[in-house]
Amino acid sequence: MTTPDAFFVPAGVSKDGFEKVTATENTVSVWAPTMQHGAPPSALLVRALERVDAREDTRISRVVVDILGPIPVADIEIRAWTERPGSNVELVVAELWAEGSAGTSRAVARGSAWRMRTSATEDVAHAGDRVLTPAGDGVDFAFGDSWSSGYLDAVEFRILTEFGGAGPGEIWARPRPVLVQGETMTPLERLFSIADIANGIGAQLPIDEWTFLNTDLTVHIFRVPQGEWVGVSAETSTGPDGIAMCGGTLSDELGPVGRIAQTVLVRRRG
16 A cells, blocks of 8 residues: 555544544654654644634744654544633644553643744844755765664655764755645644654764653744755753753754754663
């Protein structure tokens, strides 16, 4: 059976009236074939956060995604609501629900976002981070056997630095599939379909000796990205007790668009 050219396909509505989608093989994580990579569900949460009680005069400025457990490659139910309404600032929340092994549904990921009313500030626009080397100067790259997964195989990469070297890892990436079959991705959906790779790009540890799973991601977006390519510059700082933090910058081909931070659980294999 051919895998759809999408991370998710529509699956109607749940018995409670919530939208459902089915995850495809394009979402599969490097850590387990039954688990989704964090990027596609993060983008799915952003899709819900942008749509709930949508207003044309606002946009998302910050997103926090908490991964509440392994997100299965299965049917996913999407729930979203406005937590704190406001004329200038509002907080919106979304959750992804899936059925567990016991047959009961539970939330597997949660996202919250500040949405702010926009105004004209073009005359004072400024980016505080350096401009990433252009995507056209990157080298086409495919991950090897140890990193192979449905998600990584579904994304096109151009590397700027060697993995595990001194300083931040840097890469350009763009998804080949759309987020949901039959839809065109919004700029933020595209950004979040890539953003979660930061802790892998910034890792200083060999994957055959260590696991380093992130439990969350926080992204601040000061400018809406443009174009197909997402640039990631990231580096992970590892503490002495198995806990790490990845921090980095997200870019489009015009320059930086925001910053990302992730909490990372580090464990030695074997």
